[in-house]
Amino acid sequence: MTVLGELALWIALPVAIWGMVLAFVGGKHGRGDLVLSAERSVYAVFALLVTASAGIVAAFLGNRYEYLYVASYSNRALDTFYKASGLWAGQRGSLLFWVVLLAFFSSVAVFTNRNKNREFMPYVSGVLLTVITFFIIVLLFADVNPFEKLGFTPADGQGLNPQLQNYWMTIHPPTLYLGFTSFTVPFAFAMSALLSGRLDSRWIVVTRRWTLLSWFFLANGIIFGMRWAYQELGWGGYWFWDPVENASLLPLLTATAFLHSVMIQEKRGMLKVWNMALVTLTFSLTIFATFLTRSGLIDSVHSFAQNTKISFIFLGFLATIIGVSTVLIIHRYPQLKSETEIQSFVSRESAFLFNNLMLLAVAFAIMWGILLPLLSEGLTGEAIQVGAPFFNRVNLPIGMVLLALVGIGPVIAWRRASKRNLTKNFTIPLLVGITVVGIFAIRGSRHWMALTTFGISAFVMTVIVVEFFKGTRARARIEGEGIPRAFVHLVARNRRRWGGYIVHVGIVMIFTAFAGAAFNVKVIQTLSPGQSITLASPLGHDYTLTYEGMSSSRGRNMVWQAVALMSIDRDGRRVGSITTEKRLYETWPTPMTEVGIHSTPFEDVYVILANADDLIAGAYENDPAAQRATFEFQINPLVGWIWYGGLVLTFGALIAMWPSQGPLPEVRQTAARREAVPAAVGAD
Amino acid sequence: MALIVGAALLTGGVILYILLPVIQGRFASLERSEDELTESEAKKRVSLLALRDVEYDFATGKLDERDYKELKGEISREALAALREVEAESERRRGGAAAERAGGIEADIAAVREGLRTGTTCHSCGHMNADGSHFCANCGAQLPAATETPPG
Numbered sequence: 001m002t003v004l005g006e007l008a009l010w011i012a013l014p015v016a017i018w019g020m021v022l023a024f025v026g027g028k029h030g031r032g033d034l035v036l037s038a039e040r041s042v043y044a045v046f047a048l049l050v051t052a053s054a055g056i057v058a059a060f061l062g063n064r065y066e067y068l069y070v071a072s073y074s075n076r077a078l079d080t081f082y083k084a085s086g087l088w089a090g091q092r093g094s095l096l097f098w099v100v101l102l103a104f105f106s107s108v109a110v111f112t113n114r115n116k117n118r119e120f121m122p123y124v125s126g127v128l129l130t131v132i133t134f135f136i137i138v139l140l141f142a143d144v145n146p147f148e149k150l151g152f153t154p155a156d157g158q159g160l161n162p163q164l165q166n167y168w169m170t171i172h173p174p175t176l177y178l179g180f181t182s183f184t185v186p187f188a189f190a191m192s193a194l195l196s197g198r199l200d201s202r203w204i205v206v207t208r209r210w211t212l213l214s215w216f217f218l219a220n221g222i223i224f225g226m227r228w229a230y231q232e233l234g235w236g237g238y239w240f241w242d243p244v245e246n247a248s249l250l251p252l253l254t255a256t257a258f259l260h261s262v263m264i265q266e267k268r269g270m271l272k273v274w275n276m277a278l279v280t281l282t283f284s285l286t287i288f289a290t291f292l293t294r295s296g297l298i299d300s301v302h303s304f305a306q307n308t309k310i311s312f313i314f315l316g317f318l319a320t321i322i323g324v325s326t327v328l329i330i331h332r333y334p335q336l337k338s339e340t341e342i343q344s345f346v347s348r349e350s351a352f353l354f355n356n357l358m359l360l361a362v363a364f365a366i367m368w369g370i371l372l373p374l375l376s377e378g379l380t381g382e383a384i385q386v387g388a389p390f391f392n393r394v395n396l397p398i399g400m401v402l403l404a405l406v407g408i409g410p411v412i413a414w415r416r417a418s419k420r421n422l423t424k425n426f427t428i429p430l431l432v433g434i435t436v437v438g439i440f441a442i443r444g445s446r447h448w449m450a451l452t453t454f455g456i457s458a459f460v461m462t463v464i465v466v467e468f469f470k471g472t473r474a475r476a477r478i479e480g481e482g483i484p485r486a487f488v489h490l491v492a493r494n495r496r497r498w499g500g501y502i503v504h505v506g507i508v509m510i511f512t513a514f515a516g517a518a519f520n521v522k523v524i525q526t527l528s529p530g531q532s533i534t535l536a537s538p539l540g541h542d543y544t545l546t547y548e549g550m551s552s553s554r555g556r557n558m559v560w561q562a563v564a565l566m567s568i569d570r571d572g573r574r575v576g577s578i579t580t581e582k583r584l585y586e587t588w589p590t591p592m593t594e595v596g597i598h599s600t601p602f603e604d605v606y607v608i609l610a611n612a613d614d615l616i617a618g619a620y621e622n623d624p625a626a627q628r629a630t631f632e633f634q635i636n637p638l639v640g641w642i643w644y645g646g647l648v649l650t651f652g653a654l655i656a657m658w659p660s661q662g663p664l665p666e667v668r669q670t671a672a673r674r675e676a677v678p679a680a681v682g683a684d
Numbered sequence: 685m686a687l688i689v690g691a692a693l694l695t696g697g698v699i700l701y702i703l704l705p706v707i708q709g710r711f712a713s714l715e716r717s718e719d720e721l722t723e724s725e726a727k728k729r730v731s732l733l734a735l736r737d738v739e740y741d742f743a744t745g746k747l748d749e750r751d752y753k754e755l756k757g758e759i760s761r762e763a764l765a766a767l768r769e770v771e772a773e774s775e776r777r778r779g780g781a782a783a784e785r786a787g788g789i790e791a792d793i794a795a796v797r798e799g800l801r802t803g804t805t806c807h808s809c810g811h812m813n814a815d816g817s818h819f820c821a822n823c824g825a826q827l828p829a830a831t832e833t834p835p836g
Contacts, residue, residue: 004691004694007691007694026714033705033710037702040701114712118716118717119715266730414737415755421748467744470744
């Protein structure tokens with residue numbers, strides 16, 4: 001199976017090149033037979049790459065340690081579940097996994113458009129196959145072939161990093177990769193619009209759902225990664241502003257900008273060049289993120305020197321993407337001019353534009369933070385470290401402006417809005433926001449950044465709730481429907497807008513959670529069994545944690561495992577117990593820590609077993625005298641809202657993406673409507 | 685052995701699958717399909733939706749009455765222009781199809797005339813035979829000699 005997989009990877013290359021060339025030639029000369037052959041090549045490449053991936057998975061499951069990649073990321077004692085996910089455990093496999101997902105999305109795009117959007121399809125297939133070809137070339141010729149053999153067969157593999165042996169880590173990379181790869185489809189349609197010359201907003205309408213899908217995967221992939229970091233890295237945080245995390249955030253930011261700015265093109269025929277630039281930028285950033293995380297460039301200049309080939313290939317490809325898109329945009333510039341202009345500074349359009357600029361500002365700041373250490377190391381030999389203080393100082397204020405825009409945008413009308421209306425619509429939400437800040441301030445809180453964020457969040461939530469309420473009421477009056485029916489129809493008839501608002505609720509929850517971190521409590525304490533510690537929660541109650549003792553068990557693939565048990569009382573009442581562990585894995589030299597988390601809707605109690613006096617005597621021999629241990633206790637308010645916010649965001653994104661049944665019913669100008677509208681307003 | 689057979693099947697299958705359209709001359713369509721929105725139809729749809737939005741923006745208090753009326757007028761004009769464009773387009777399309785049909789008939793008549801002149805069109809049934817035929821492939825009647833001097 002594995003040999004067949006390797007063969008399939010080699011066959012995939014000429015097939016992809018064949019399809020790529022035929023797609024472009026067929027498109028240019030109007031040759032339907034060549035285009036059909038190219039489209040079949042897309043399916044064939046997908047099947048071949050699936051065979052190649054199956055080969056790798058088979059090698060993992062069959063303990064084939066003669067393969068370098070399998071030997072580096074697996075061992076006999078590893079759980080079958082983690083063996084099967086070995087495909088994306090390391091650089092080589094994950095590059096293959098990347099291109100399989102891309103081929104999958106390419107096949108879906110070609111298949112769903114087999115009877116429509118045919119003008120675009122030759123070039124769409126061409127662009128998709130170009131990207132696929134690029135990745136296959138990397139796999140085969142940049143010293144990252146996952147099928148490379150060692151020349152001998154080791155008795156066992158080196159094993160998987162224990163930190164990666166976690167449920168979240170198993171789904172985090174695939175989700176992120178789904179986001180990265182699916183964005184290739186909107187990019188392919190954009191390039192196809194430029195190549196075919198059909199430059200109306202059709203390509204945007206066709207790729208609307210693709211863009212949402214990609215955004216949805218990116219956002220969830222990042223949230224899964226945060227969840228993994230929180231649970232597994234054992235420092236109580238979820239975001240480290242580490243270059244790899246930052247790189248994955250970049251395309252999410254520009255894709256968010258793109259999702260908003262396409263609405264202006266659809267509705268007003270403006271920002272055509274801007275949208276082309278954003279789609280190219282986002283796609284380039286997905287490649288850049290893959291490159292940074294998978295080339296080893298980021299860790300140090302050493303890994304850069306070890307595999308310069310892959311770095312140069314990637315940089316060359318990035319340069320080509322940006323160069324070709326720029327040339328195409330310039331070539332089509334006369335057809336990309338705006339049909340109208342922004343009528344008023346106070347309008348939804350200008351709010352969207354401002355949101356775009358802010359998102360790009362954040363992206364630029366993060367990009368600068370990624371590149372500065374690399375550039376400085378390249379130029380002066382000494383890396384300037386850019387850490388959390390820089391990112392927080394630059395991005396928090398912009399983030400708050402963006403959050404405020406989430407509330408401001410929906411209330412401003414398209415084209416133009418008047419001051420009187422703004423005052424009318426903003427008064428209540430602003431009052432709610434100020435009240436929230438006031439309550440916190442009176443209760444003695446002086447974390448102004450956090451308070452401002454809470455205030456803005458309350459403002460935005462009020463705006464969204466009022467929007468739903470007013471929208472439903474207006475629909476009930478205009479269409480003469482009952483309130484529940486009007487609510488359902490309101491959302492169903494404009495899923496993108498109302499689904500978007502639900503996504504905004506999720507975003508507000510996540511920002512609130514970020515601000516909650518300002519109130520984190522952290523205490524380090526050494527305890528003997530039976531001793532307790534009392535922590536005051538910022539929510540006003542007390543937690544008493546009692547160290548009950550240490551025991552030992554031995555999980556699969558481990559040399560030893562020491563488990564400390566901690567019981568939790570809240571204001572004198574037992575609410576539960578948690579365990580925190582040290583583990584030594586057979587294939588890893590240093591002991592790993594497993595944290596204990598007691599989650600409630602508003603805060604987490606988080607305990608880390610930092611150090612134990614005598615693990616062997618304490619845990620193994622069960623001698624209470626030797627069980628003294630040092631713990632780090634944390635109370636993390638609102639942290640759970642990131643995960644709840646993620647669920648809300650998922651729900652909203654699904655509503656926005658859900659296919660609508662046929663075209664929207666057209667607005668009929670009946671006499672009843674003409675009377676109903678002024679009546680509805682008069683009632684305000 | 686099984687491996688070689690598997691490899692051969694895989695390679696052969698893939699090559700056959702992607703080459704068949706070129707060999708057999710099977711085509712993928714490259715034309716816009718009939719039921720796809722045209723640019724002006726899309727514009728019409730967008731302005732009708734904008735009209736609905738304006739109504740809701742007014743009803744939910746985001747627009748002043750003056751702005752509402754102005755905008756409504758403005759968007760209605762845009763919608764009307766788009767509507768006219770759609771009509772003109774479908775008119776053009778109908779006209780084009782008629783012209784094509786007319787053109788097709790003209791061409792058919794010309795072909796029959798040419799056949800009569802060269803003697804390949806059958807006088808009894810009207811079937812157009814291949815050059816050099818002596819008998820009609822449809823009814824078997826003898827065709828006028830191709831070498832015969834055409835009348836006139």
